[in-house]
Structures are given as structure tokens and as C-alpha cells.
Amino acid sequence: MNLFERFSRVVKSYANALISSFEDPEKILEQTVIEMNSDLTKMRQATAQVLASQKQLQNKYKASQQSSDDWYKRAQLALAKGDEDLAREALKRRKSFADNASALKTQLDQQKGVVDNLVSNTRKKSVVK
Known part of the structure; x- marks a missing residue:
């Protein structure tokens, strides 16, 4: 048995x-x-795609916010002209755009933390290189 173990060790050492x-x-x-x-x-490519997506979301948010403001101005103008029905309709549309802007703002806020973390990690990895 002892001889077999020694032989096994020698074979393993040669194999290694x-x-x-x-x-x-x-x-x-x-x-x-x-x-x-x-x-x-x-x-880096993934970070660029995420940043582009975030920029598109920001643009949609700004557009919804602008549309909401525009419809509010239209409602004021309709009231100034004495057309309450038109003013109500304009306020309904304003609310729709305001709700959309609010939802987009929530998405932007949630995405911001993730994007900042991704950008930070990409920079750290670039420095290590």
C-alpha cells in the first residue's frame, strides 16, 4: 500500500x-x-445608451410641462373672452399633460440615481485601466 501511494504521488506531481x-x-x-x-x-456603450434614454425622458418631461402651461394660458384666454366651456376643456387637457409630466418626473427621479451610479462605476473602471 505504501508503495502504491508513493507511486500515485509521483504520477500526480509529474501531471501537475x-x-x-x-x-x-x-x-x-x-x-x-x-x-x-x-x-x-x-x-461605456451601455452607459451612453442609458444617458441617451435619460435625455429623451427629460425632453418628454419638458414637452409635457410646456404643453400643460400652454393649455393653462388657453384656459385663461378663454375665460377672458367669456367662454367657460372652452376654458373647462382647456383645463381638462392641461390636467392630462400635467399628470403625464408628473409621471415622467417620477421616472426621471428614479432613473437619476441608477444613472449616476452607472456613470460613477464606469469612471472608476476607466481609471483602473
Whole structure:
């Protein structure tokens, strides 16, 4: 039994030495750097897409807010001319745009924290490079 264990250890040591000779630490390091650069590029692309999406959401929010203000002015103008029915209709439309703007603002606020975190992480990874 003792002889068999010694023989087994010798075979394992030769096998480990053979496997180690195939592994080139420099090549492994180079491959790791290539993979990290690829991941960083993907992260930058994702960040750019998220920032573009956030900008579109901001534009929609501003447009809804502007439309709400416009309909309010129309309601005031209709009241000034004495047309209460038209003023009510304008206020209904204003409310619709104001509600939409409010929902978009909520989305923007929620997205802001996530976007800031993503941008921060991307910058940190870029500095490490």
C-alpha cells in the first residue's frame, strides 16, 4: 500500500508539472487584460445608451410641462373672452399633460440615481485601466 501511494504521488506531481508547463502566466495576464478592456467598452456603450434614454425622458418631461402651461394660458384666454366651456376643456387637457409630466418626473427621479451610479462605476473602471 505504501508503495502504491508513493507511486500515485509521483504520477500526480509529474501531471501537475506538465499542466503547469502549458500555462504561461504572461499569456493568461494578457488575456485577462483583453477581457477587461472588452468589458469596459461594453460598459461605456451601455452607459451612453442609458444617458441617451435619460435625455429623451427629460425632453418628454419638458414637452409635457410646456404643453400643460400652454393649455393653462388657453384656459385663461378663454375665460377672458367669456367662454367657460372652452376654458373647462382647456383645463381638462392641461390636467392630462400635467399628470403625464408628473409621471415622467417620477421616472426621471428614479432613473437619476441608477444613472449616476452607472456613470460613477464606469469612471472608476476607466481609471483602473
